[in-house]
Amino acid sequence: MKNNKQQSFISVIVMCFMVFTSCKMVSQEPANKEIIISKNAKWSDKMALTLMKRHEKSYMIDDSKAPKWDYVHGLVLHAIEELNKVNPDPRYVAYVRDYVDTLVQEDGTIKTYELDxxxxDMVVAGRLLFAIYxxxxxxxYLKALQLLRKQLTEQPRTNSGGFWHKQIYPNQMWLDGLYMGEPFYAQYTVTFEDGKNxxxxxxxxxxxxxxxxDPKTGLLYHGWDESKAMPWADKVTGNSPNFWSRALGWYAMALVDALDYFPKDHPKQKELVKYLNNVxxxxxxxxxKSGLWYQVTDKGGKEGNYxxxxxxxxxxxxxxxxxxxxYLPSKYKKLANKAFDGLTTKLITKVDADGGITLTQACQVAGLGGKPYRDGSYEYYVNERKKxxxxKATxxxxxxxxELNR
Known part of the structure; x- marks a missing residue:
């Protein structure tokens, strides 16, 4: 009898534990499972909803395990912010806001951000702060904006006045850095400084x-070292050895986004439009012919390039x-549509059962110098991992x- 009572008691305990854990499991299931991705949705919504479905919290973009202030989040969430202007959806607003509020503290400091x-790279996510403020x-939010502006005030520069890419990369400008700093800088100076900078x-x-x-091709090299001290730098020009499409992409995007803040009668506006036309x-x-570009821009037929x-x-x-x-002749809209056709037919090769889409063949990361050392060679770029x-693609x-209303 005593054994039966003990067994009944143990059974009740086990059942309670199972109910508790199952409830706990249910409560931890991502709410994003409720997101429906319509096959008739525009590509912009399909991609945004795919990312929101795969990454329950916006800080999880790029498979981040913990919240961090980072340029990739700034890029994707800026895109979702722009999408919300065209197709307003409270889920988009909440997704962007959640990232900012997870990282921006009450005193305006930003978690994981280190000014010194x-x-x-850490400036670009500040673009998300303008609309929220x-x-x-x-x-x-204003204090956080001012903190990032302070970085630009103090950012080390080349002798000729260009921002270093990072403190650990002295005397170097990278094409990437133009996107990371200039659209934020332009928007800040127009919003808070009457455009004086x-x-x-x-x-x-x-x-x-x-x-x-490069005078021959008109393309721009990934990096330039004013001191010519880096092993990757050409001893005459200071440039890195190759043209990397994503670096050129950062540069082109930096131009079209920074130009949003240059009045047509500004003395430098025509100059920036000329740079955009040149590149x-x-x-x-x-x-x-697919509409796409190769990883190493000018070496399409070479083995390993993709x-x-x-x-x-x-x-x-x-x-x-x-x-x-x-800013550009109308023919570039046709070239953009051709590129987008290539992306959707060649690089989005499957649609998941839940309607989610996957963009393939994206280089995960590439840089110059550092540890382990990155030499900027052709072999380096084509062998970096893909994701x-x-x-940086989505x-x-x-x-x-x-822009294409596709």
């Missing part, structure tokens, strides 16, 4: 254009926006889809 590293008027914004483009442009004309020559998603998405966006804004739905893909 002077890493220009404008609608909420909460001081913490637009000349300095233009100076960044002037410096990279002057030093990193677009050079890039158009290397567009593959049609790459992020650079192709960035060019599609820059060409489309440039044409829509009147499906890498945010963000520009959403932006391109919006």
């Amino acid at each position: 590293k002077y890493n220009i 404008e609608t909420s008027k909460e001081e913490k 637009l000349v300095d914004v233009a100076k960044q483009f002037e410096q990279i254009q002057l030093h990193a442009t 677009s004309e050079a890039l158009a020559k290397y567009q593959d 049609l790459e998603a992020s650079g192709s998405s960035m060019f599609a966006y820059a060409f489309a926006k440039g044409a829509n804004k009147g 499906d739905n890498d945010p 963000g520009p893909f959403i932006l391109a889809a919006l």
Whole structure:
């Protein structure tokens, strides 16, 4: 009898534990399972909803395990912010806001952000703060904006006035850095400083254009070392050895986005439009018949090279926006549509059962110098790992889809 009572008691305990754990499991299931991705939705919505479904919290973009202030989140969430302007959806607003509120503290400091590293990559996510501050008027967002502006005030510069890419990369400008710093800088100076520093914004483009442009192809090299001290730097020009499509994509996107803040009568506006035309004309020559561009831009037929998603998405966006804004001739809209056709037919090769889409053939990461050392060689770029739905591809893909109304 005693044994039976004990067994009954143990059974009840076990059942209670099972109920508790099953309830706990149910409560931890992502709410994003409820997201429906219609096959008739536009590509911009399909991609945004796919990312939101795969990454329950916005800080999880790029498979991040913990919240961090980072450029990839800034890029994708900026794209979703732009999407919300065209197709308003409270889920988009909440997704962007959740990232900002997870990282921006009440005193305006930003979790994981370290000012003294002077890493220009960390500025771009600040673009998300403008609209949130404008609608909420909460001081913490203004303080966070001012903190990022302080970085640009103190950012080390080349002797000729260009921002170093990072404190650990002295005397170096990378094409990537133009996107990371200039659209934020332009928007900040127009919003809070009556545009007084637009000349300095233009100076960044002037410096990279002057030093990193190849006179033969019109393309720009990934990096320029003013000191010529880096082993990857050409001893005469200081440039890295190759043209990387994503770096060129960052540059083209930086131009079309920074130009949003330059009045037509600003003395530097025409200059930036000219740079955009120059790089677009050079890039158009290397567009593959598929509509896409290769990882190493000018070496399409070479062994190991591949049609790459992020650079192709960035060019599609820059060409489309440039044409829509009147900066570029209308033919670039056709080239952008051709590129987008290539992305959707060649690189989105399957649709998941839940309607989610996957953009393939995206280079995950590439840089210069550092540890382990990256030499900027052809072999280096084509052998860097790839990642499906890498945010450096998905963000520009959403932006391109919006500009093309696809």
